[in-house]
Amino acid sequence: MTSSNDPLGPVALAYAAVSHALCAADRRHRHSDGSVVAVSGSPVASLNAVISPNLDPDPEVIGALAGSEALRGLAWSIQVRGLPGQRVTDVATRNGLTHVTRLPLMIRRPDAGAPPPVTGSLRVRPVGGDELGLYARTMADGFGVPHETFELFTDPGLASTEGFTFYLAEDDSGPVGTGMAAVQGELLGIFNIAVLPQHRRRGHGRAVTTEIVRAHHAAGATTAYLYASTMGEPVYASADFRTEEVLTVFRAPA
Structure with missing residues (x-):
């Protein structure tokens, strides 16, 4: 332990x-x-x-x-x-x-404060169990994998799992990205940040992340963490996350 x-x-x-x-x-x-x-x-x-x-x-x-x-x-x-x-x-x-x-492993500490709300045409909102199918499809499209890859996230019961909140990012064209929050006390875990390919390089991934942080910071989850890709590390650093450790993952060769 x-x-x-x-x-x-x-x-x-x-x-x-x-x-x-x-x-x-x-x-x-x-x-x-x-x-x-x-x-x-x-x-x-x-x-x-x-x-x-x-x-x-x-x-x-x-x-x-x-x-x-x-x-x-x-x-x-x-x-x-x-x-x-x-x-x-x-x-x-x-x-x-x-x-x-x-x-x-990137951590955003309480002294960073709450980020400002997302502005502009992008909207980031929590979704209920009835929309988890749309959530999972959007996430799969964002990661460029078949829809069945994330079938586990289509279970409506997940929306009632204690501490879990699922988010869709939308603009006037419809869903453009996803995120997930997992809260345990003062700790906020951020997962499933995905943006559709045609909507990338507009700051949407950062916006979804900071909106999740803002919403849960206000509720008392003041320390946020996430596991980033090497490419994503600078994006999260710009949102006041700092790398404090690494996670080593062993898997079979592709």
Whole structure:
């Protein structure tokens, strides 16, 4: 588990909890050390994962969770904080997960204050369960993947999951992007920031992110976190996010 000398421990635990909550009860398991196996069934490896929230992940725990029957036949990943030791790398290699990606963990601290509301023609609004189909299709189009890739997000019940809020960004032409908030106490996790290709390079991704931050900052979730791509890191930096750690993701080669 995380300790008092691990200030990012609560963020790592929150991230693991989000992945856990997205999966059906019979396709997830939490180990006593906080590690989880969370299997959504999506063809995206990051959505079927063994995740350790610990600074010194236990390779035996990771290996045991990697043996979950629910992972068989799916693209999946092992996700650990920072730069893993050789024993964790060996577990990944034995499971065929030899492609390594490192994602910046970016934090927006309370002293950054609440960002201003979005202005102009872009509108960012929360959606209910009846619109999650549109949300999932827009997200898939934004990421350039088949619609069935994000079928798990079409479940209307997700909209009532405690702490989860799903957002559509729209202009006069209709939906142009998506975002998702996952709140645990003062922590706000931001996920699923996607913008349709024809609407990129207009600041929409940044606008969706800052609107989510603004809405939840007002409600008391004053520390925001997200995992960025290398390309997205400068965009979030411009919204007062700072890289404080990396997440190492092991998956099978494409």
